[in-house]
Amino acid sequence: MVEQRGNSIHLKMLVMAAALIIGAATTPAWASLGGDTASVQADQIHLQGRRTMTAAESYTVHEIQGTSGTVVREYVSSDGKVFGIAWQGPWVPDMRQLLGSYFDQYARANQAKTGARIRRGPVLINEPGLVVQIGGHPRAFAGRAYVPGMLPSGVRAESIQ
Numbered sequence: 255m256v257e258q259r260g261n262s263i264h265l266k267m268l269v270m271a272a273a274l275i276i277g278a279a280t281t282p283a284w285a286s287l288g289g290d291t292a293s294v295q296a297d298q299i300h301l302q303g304r305r306t307m308t309a310a311e312s313y314t315v316h317e318i319q320g321t322s323g324t325v326v327r328e329y330v331s332s333d334g335k336v337f338g339i340a341w342q343g344p345w346v347p348d349m350r351q352l353l354g355s356y357f358d359q360y361a362r363a364n365q366a367k368t369g370a371r372i373r374r375g376p377v378l379i380n381e382p383g384l385v386v387q388i389g390g391h392p393r394a395f396a397g398r399a400y401v402p403g404m405l406p407s408g409v410r411a412e413s414i415q
Contacts, residue, residue: 257259257307257359260415266397266398269283273280281350286352286353286354286355286356287336287337287339287399287401288336288337288354288355288356288401288404289335289336289357290334290335290336291316291334291336298383301318301319301320301321301324301326303320303321304318304319304396305318305319306319306321306371310409310413312406312411313329313331313332313337314329314330314332315327315408316328320343322343322345322356323343324341324347325347326340326352327339327348327414329400331404335404337404337412338400338401338413339398339415340397340399340414341396341398342394342396342400342403343395343396344392344394345392345395346395346397347385353384356384359381360379360384360386360399361399362364362388363379363384363386364379367379375389376389377389377397378386383401383402383403383410384399385398385400385401385402386399387399398412398415
């Protein structure tokens, strides 16, 4: 009886571990700010959209038109790093996915501006290592985020739109 209960617990742990591994492997990785180009295709799959690329002098813009109407543009430098992201669509996208490792800095800066209250109106974060601008209203949001220190030489922040 004790041995059967022990085997049952062991089997449950194995099933849970397998589920976690499978879940982690199938979760799409977003090309987050500061990330590389390897995950741009995963964004296309996640948004169930069509991707086009436009080359500029020192960067490439990967534009993904999602089926929900959301358009995400990822600005990738010639060394393969995402230095800026812009979006427009009916809803604000998942900022945690878009900002990646910069999300905590964004959240702290936004919290410092708003306190505990729910924020209505534009979001403007302008810190030395991160700029985030979000505006609009339901069904018509737009925004951008970039890392000033990652902008390729000769590229102005106004290019990220």
